[in-house]
Amino acid sequence: ETGVTQTPRHLVMGMTNKKSLKCEQHLGHNAMYWYKQSAKKPLELMFVYSLEERVENNSVPSRFSPECPNSSHLFLHLHTLQPEDSALYLCASSQERGSGYNEQFFGPGTRLTVL
Amino acid sequence: GDSVTQMEGPVTLSEEACLTINCTYTATGYPSLFWYVQYPGEGLQLLLKATKADDKGSNKGFEATYRKETTSFHLEKGSVQVSDSAVYFCALNTGGFKTIFGAGTRLFVKA
Numbered sequence: 001e002t003g004v005t006q007t008p009r010h011l012v013m014g015m016t017n018k019k020s021l022k023c024e025q026h027l028g029h030n031a032m033y034w035y036k037q038s039a040k041k042p043l044e045l046m047f048v049y050s051l052e053e054r055v056e057n058n059s060v061p062s063r064f065s066p067e068c069p070n071s072s073h074l075f076l077h078l079h080t081l082q083p084e085d086s087a088l089y090l091c092a093s094s095q096e097r098g099s100g101y102n103e104q105f106f107g108p109g110t111r112l113t114v115l
Numbered sequence: 116g117d118s119v120t121q122m123e124g125p126v127t128l129s130e131e132a133c134l135t136i137n138c139t140y141t142a143t144g145y146p147s148l149f150w151y152v153q154y155p156g157e158g159l160q161l162l163l164k165a166t167k168a169d170d171k172g173s174n175k176g177f178e179a180t181y182r183k184e185t186t187s188f189h190l191e192k193g194s195v196q197v198s199d200s201a202v203y204f205c206a207l208n209t210g211g212f213k214t215i216f217g218a219g220t221r222l223f224v225k226a
Contacts, residue, residue, distance in 0.1 A: 004158065031212065033212070040218060040219075041218055042119070042215070042216045042217055042218045042219075043159075043204070043216040045213060045214070048212045048213075050212065055212060056212055056213065090158055090159070092158070092159075096212070101147045101149075101164075101166070101208045101210070101214075103161050103164075104159075104161070104214065106158030106159040106160070107158050108156060108157050108158050109158055
C-alpha cells in the first residue's frame with residue numbers, strides 16, 4: 001500500500017449503530033487529519049493529531065470520537081449518528097516541520113450514509 | 116475569520132477551451148494559497164501553490180497568480196482536456212494545521 005488508505009470506502013449505518021472508520025498513512029508523516037466533505041459546502045476540518053496528540057478539535061459533536069494509536073493510524077469512532085452526518089469523510093496526513101505550510105496528502109474517503 | 120470564496124459550478128467546457136475558475140480570499144495574516152483537485156472517487160491532491168504575493172504556481176498546464184491587491188488566486192488553463200474533469204478547491208493557510216478550503220468548483224469537459 002502507498003499513500004493514505006481508508007477503510008471502508010462505503011458505509012451505511014442506522015442511527016443506533018456503532019461503527020469505526022480507519023485511516024492509515026504509509027508516508028512516514030507525523031500529523032493526521034479528519035475532514036468532513038458535504039455536498040456544496042467547504043471541507044470542514046474535524047480533528048488534527050500531531051505526534052499522536054490531538055491539537056485541533058473544531059466543535060465536533062461527541063458522537064464522533066477520534067483515536068490515534070500511533071503516527072500511522074487514525075480512527076473515527078461513530079455512535080448514534082444523525083442523517084445529517086451523511087457525508088464523505090476524508091483522512092489526510094502531512095509532515096509538520098514547525099514553520100510554513102506542508103502539503104497534505106488525502107485518502108480516497110469513506111462515503112457514509114446514515115439511515 | 117479567514118475564508119475562501121470560489122465560483123459556483125458546474126463549469127462545462129468543450130475540449131481545448133480556456134478555463135478560468137475564480138477564487139478570492141479573506142485572511143488576517145499573509146496566507147499561502149493553494150489549488151487542490153479531486154478526481155472522481157479519489158481524495159484531494161495538491162495541484163499548485165503560491166506562498167507570497169506575485170508568486171505564480173503552475174502544474175500540468177494550470178496556473179494561478181497570487182494577487183494581494185485584489186486578494187485573488189484565479190486558476191487558469193489555456194486548453195482543457197476531458198481528463199481535467201474534476202472538482203477544484205481553492206484553499207489558504209496562514210501557518211499551523213488549519214487550511215481553509217472553498218466549496219469547490221466542478222468542471223466538466225466534453226469531447
